[in-house]
Amino acid sequence: MNKIFLVVNREYLSRVKKRSFLLTTFLVPLLFIGMYIGVFYLTKESFENSHAIVHVVDNSASISKSLTNNKNLTFTISSNELQNELDSLKDKTKNTNLLIIPEDFLQSRRVELLSSGKPNINTQSEIKSQLKEIIRTYEYSRMGLNIDSVKSVDDKVNISSKEISDTGDSKESHTEVAMGIAMSLSVLVYLSLFLYGAQVMRGIIEEKTSRVVEIIISSVKPFQLMMGKILGIGLVGLTQFLLWIILTAALTSLATALIFNVSGTTPEEISALTGANSQLSNDNPAFDIISVFNSINITELLVCFFIFFIGGYFLYSGLFAAVGSAVDSETEATQFTMPITMPLLLTYVLSFGVLINDPHGTIATWLSFIPFTSPIAMLVRVPFGVPTWQIIVSALLLFGGFLITTWVAARIYKVGILIYGKKASIKEIIKWFRYKQ
Amino acid sequence: MLKIHNINKQYSTHRALDDVSLTIHKGSIYGLLGPNGAGKTTLIRIINQINAPDSGEIIFDGEKLQPKHIERIGYLPEERGLYKKMKIGEQMLYLAQLKGIKKAEASRRIKEWFEKLEIQSWWDKKVEDLSKGMQQKVQFVATVIHKPDLIILDEPFSGFDPVNAQIIQNEILELNKQGATIIYSTHRMESVETLCDEIALINRSKKILEGSVENIKESYRNQTYKISYSETEGTEFPLEELALFEIIEHINRDNQTEATIKINNDKTLNDILLQLIPKVKINEVLEIIPSMHDIFIEKVTRSKNQYTIK
Numbered sequence: 001m002n003k004i005f006l007v008v009n010r011e012y013l014s015r016v017k018k019r020s021f022l023l024t025t026f027l028v029p030l031l032f033i034g035m036y037i038g039v040f041y042l043t044k045e046s047f048e049n050s051h052a053i054v055h056v057v058d059n060s061a062s063i064s065k066s067l068t069n070n071k072n073l074t075f076t077i078s079s080n081e082l083q084n085e086l087d088s089l090k091d092k093t094k095n096t097n098l099l100i101i102p103e104d105f106l107q108s109r110r111v112e113l114l115s116s117g118k119p120n121i122n123t124q125s126e127i128k129s130q131l132k133e134i135i136r137t138y139e140y141s142r143m144g145l146n147i148d149s150v151k152s153v154d155d156k157v158n159i160s161s162k163e164i165s166d167t168g169d170s171k172e173s174h175t176e177v178a179m180g181i182a183m184s185l186s187v188l189v190y191l192s193l194f195l196y197g198a199q200v201m202r203g204i205i206e207e208k209t210s211r212v213v214e215i216i217i218s219s220v221k222p223f224q225l226m227m228g229k230i231l232g233i234g235l236v237g238l239t240q241f242l243l244w245i246i247l248t249a250a251l252t253s254l255a256t257a258l259i260f261n262v263s264g265t266t267p268e269e270i271s272a273l274t275g276a277n278s279q280l281s282n283d284n285p286a287f288d289i290i291s292v293f294n295s296i297n298i299t300e301l302l303v304c305f306f307i308f309f310i311g312g313y314f315l316y317s318g319l320f321a322a323v324g325s326a327v328d329s330e331t332e333a334t335q336f337t338m339p340i341t342m343p344l345l346l347t348y349v350l351s352f353g354v355l356i357n358d359p360h361g362t363i364a365t366w367l368s369f370i371p372f373t374s375p376i377a378m379l380v381r382v383p384f385g386v387p388t389w390q391i392i393v394s395a396l397l398l399f400g401g402f403l404i405t406t407w408v409a410a411r412i413y414k415v416g417i418l419i420y421g422k423k424a425s426i427k428e429i430i431k432w433f434r435y436k437q
Numbered sequence: 438m439l440k441i442h443n444i445n446k447q448y449s450t451h452r453a454l455d456d457v458s459l460t461i462h463k464g465s466i467y468g469l470l471g472p473n474g475a476g477k478t479t480l481i482r483i484i485n486q487i488n489a490p491d492s493g494e495i496i497f498d499g500e501k502l503q504p505k506h507i508e509r510i511g512y513l514p515e516e517r518g519l520y521k522k523m524k525i526g527e528q529m530l531y532l533a534q535l536k537g538i539k540k541a542e543a544s545r546r547i548k549e550w551f552e553k554l555e556i557q558s559w560w561d562k563k564v565e566d567l568s569k570g571m572q573q574k575v576q577f578v579a580t581v582i583h584k585p586d587l588i589i590l591d592e593p594f595s596g597f598d599p600v601n602a603q604i605i606q607n608e609i610l611e612l613n614k615q616g617a618t619i620i621y622s623t624h625r626m627e628s629v630e631t632l633c634d635e636i637a638l639i640n641r642s643k644k645i646l647e648g649s650v651e652n653i654k655e656s657y658r659n660q661t662y663k664i665s666y667s668e669t670e671g672t673e674f675p676l677e678e679l680a681l682f683e684i685i686e687h688i689n690r691d692n693q694t695e696a697t698i699k700i701n702n703d704k705t706l707n708d709i710l711l712q713l714i715p716k717v718k719i720n721e722v723l724e725i726i727p728s729m730h731d732i733f734i735e736k737v738t739r740s741k742n743q744y745t746i747k
Contacts, residue, residue: 206521211518219532
């Protein structure tokens with residue numbers, strides 16, 4: 001036991017002390033923040049640039065009067081000849097448009113929009129909806145309806161969706177949020193299982209090619225060396241996750257503060273803004289952030305994440321270790337890692353379609369019980385609410401699967417690490433597995 | 438120190454060890470010889486408990502070999518290496534701690550050894566910055582840092598220049614003098630004669646020879662002598678006429694003759710000299726004892742021939 005600790009210690013420290021570890025640990029959150037800031041500025045930019053000027057050549061003479069200016073659009077009625085307008089359009093700055101309304105618009109319902117650059121989608125839909133309104137008004141009055149009373153009809157419907165939990169309580173559910181969390185968990189687990197599993201494999205190949213392995217296993221049992229490596233790298237993974245979470249949280253709040261300062265928004269304005277928002281959120285519960293977070297059980301999610309990430313990591317890293325012991329180089333390893341990671345890849349791909357759309361269906365339920373697929377499948381399901389007994393059974397199965405793969409891997413590993421320069425085939429590996437120990 | 442009884446080890450298609458028994462006495466330097474692929478490494482790995490035998494028994498210092506004995510064994514494998522990116526000092530500490538030595542004690546001993554071998558400045562160097570020979574030196578220290586009672590060295594001199602090989606050889610002898618039993622596996626027969634007290638020769642997974650170097654050489658004495666003599670003026674001495682021996686080599690140089698002869702089984706050196714003394718002036722008589730190298734080659738090729746005849 002003491003020796004495993006020594007191995008874990010070395011594996012952990014030698015990796016954490018590496019420059020590349022520090023680099024990825026600090027760069028990844030920075031990357032996230034960079035994206036966050038980037039998105040913010042791009043959105044702001046696009047809002048500022050979306051204002052469009054529309055010159056209207058109105059052949060019907062009446063339609064253009066009903067067009068109204070707003071913050072995105074400024075209409076100017078043009079009295080110039082069409083050809084002159086077209087010529088001048090070429091020199092104009094972007095977002096200048098020419099709207100040509102034909103004489104028989106109310107019948108043909110067809111207009112032409114000419115733009116100096118690529119026509120802006122927002123501008124188009126804005127114009128479209130205004131024109132629709134004009135047609136509607138025209139048609140209503142033609143049918144003899146009172147336009148004001150038609151407009152006063154309030155057809156707004158709010159669906160407040162709630163799910164009934166085991167205890168019979170109802171709570172608000174937010175499917176979109178659950179989907180978002182499920183998808184990010186799926187990506188996170190998939191990538192990290194690969195990342196750290198491959199690190200285990202690489203570490204073993206390194207020990208094998210540098211021939212240090214025979215010296216080590218004259219002091220520790222091969223199983224201790226393998227488990228020490230797996231545990232050490234697992235701890236590196238957990239450390240990295242923890243640092244990422246902390247750094248991202250810290251940097252995000254920092255960035256938020258900075259952005260508000262840079263854009264010159266005073267605290268009063270912010271509160272005014274948020275006040276407006278809360279006004280809005282009263283109308284539209286989907287935007288009530290507090291209720292969103294209440295609907296997802298963060299503690300359950302975190303606990304499940306760590307259980308299934310750790311379980312999945314142990315399950316797969318054992319297999320990666322077996323592969324590492326069987327080959328002499330990483331390029332050789334590809335033929336073996338492919339079949340091993342197939343279930344993972346399959347679940348990953350399925351998670352975006354089948355699992356998220358039908359998180360309690362037959363496929364999703366089965367996949368969340370099979371140890372090879374459950375680390376991803378179960379985590380995808382958890383945000384949608386999974387009965388606790390299912391989580392426990394799945395976790396136990398995962399643990400059992402981990403014991404079996406580790407046992408198999410250790411038998412292969414024991415033989416494999418001492419065989420140099422021989423190309424291993426599947427047949428050969430099965431033979432190793434059968435060796436009397 | 439180590440008694441190996443009837444060890445068998447079968448790999449799926451070939452037998453690595455076939456009923457091998459050895460006795461290694463406490464305080465001896467034991468040569469484990471044999472051509473490539475004979476089964477030496479398998480045997481060494483079994484002693485180190487890296488592999489287990491299919492059948493047979495190993496007694497280590499009066500007890501059945503068990504995992505706790507690992508800390509009393511030091512092993513320098515033929516296929517050796519170190520973590521390339523790790524600093525020498527850290528690496529040595531790690532290896533010593535794996536052998537059950539406390540960190541402080543390990544650090545003290547490593548420094549002692551580094552001083553002895555004049556490599557103190559290497560502590561913070563990375564392995565990849567050292568030459569092959571330098572790495573070997575570090576590795577040797579790692580093998581003996583926990584003061585093992587049994588030291589197993591598999592080709593310890595490969596990669597050393599003659600000067601460093603001598604330094605290491607002296608260290609091995611010193612450790613032996615302090616009481617360590619040493620198993621020395623090699624192909625280098627010259628070093629066997631200077632180092633080993635006893636040897637075993639393994640070929641094709643079987644032990645084909647075991648005993649003290651002296652006794653083995655003794656048993657391979659075959660009455661071969663080199664006699665140099667000068668002929669007395671005028672009389673030419675026809676060596677061939679004496680039917681007492683067979684002439685292997687006969688060289689005339691100026692008035693000195695060197696003859697290598699193998700005396701017939703029923704005769705002794707005295708009989709020959711009796712014949713020679715009246716006729717020639719004998720300058721030197723030297724018994725030709727086969728070297729371990731010759732014995733090795735003879736044994737191995739003979740057993741190969743036997744094998745093919747079967």
